[in-house]
Amino acid sequence: xxxxxxxxxxxxxxxxxxxxxxxxxxxxxxxxxxxxxxxxxxxxxxxxxxxxxxxxxxxxxxxxxxxxxxxxxxxxxxxxxxxxxxxxxxxxxxxxxxxxxxxxxxxxxxxxxxxxxxxxxxxxxxxxxxxxxxxxxxxxxxxxxxxxxxxxxxxxxxxxxxxxx
Numbered sequence: 188x189x190x191x192x193x194x195x196x197x198x199x200x201x202x203x204x205x206x207x208x209x210x211x212x213x214x215x216x217x218x219x220x221x222x223x224x225x226x227x228x229x230x231x232x233x234x235x236x237x238x239x240x241x242x243x244x245x246x247x248x249x250x251x252x253x254x255x256x257x258x259x260x261x262x263x264x265x266x267x268x269x270x271x272x273x274x275x276x277x278x279x280x281x282x283x284x285x286x287x288x289x290x291x292x293x294x295x296x297x298x299x300x301x302x303x304x305x306x307x308x309x310x311x312x313x314x315x316x317x318x319x320x321x322x323x324x325x326x327x328x329x330x331x332x333x334x335x336x337x338x339x340x341x342x343x344x345x346x347x348x349x350x351x352x
């Protein structure tokens with residue numbers, strides 16, 4: 188297993204991974220829309236390769252906390268036949284390290300807190316970063332990076348394609 192930046196020839200395989208991982212088209216369609224918008228950050232799109240197969244994918248896209256640029260993590264997915272082997276963790280560590288190296292201050296995501304706390308995420312409200320929908324308070328999480336400053340507070344805003352899901 189090894190993690191690399193996504194390459195142009197990986198797009199179809201990455202899409203297939205998300206469909207298999209989630210058992211539906213929603214995340215793959217969101218990924219299609221994110222690729223076409225100005226929030227796409229190719230330097231934060233990674234695949235994990237297992238042999239000759241692309242077994243997983245993660246991406247961060249441009250987001251904002253009020254006027255402060257940050258990144259949103261997701262979708263992240265690992266094909267079902269490769270789950271439980273540490274590939275998702277490898278993707279998380281890679282994308283978080285890359286975002287930190289790029290000087291991003293904060294990463295936000297919507298997910299299960301008990302799962303993501305092992306990667307340093309905590310509830311956004313505890314950091315004064317609120318989700319765009321108050322119904323998400325119990326699942327919206329953030330992780331600060333080295334460039335974080337306490338002035339980065341307010342409401343988190345995902346890239347426009349997230350508004351359609």
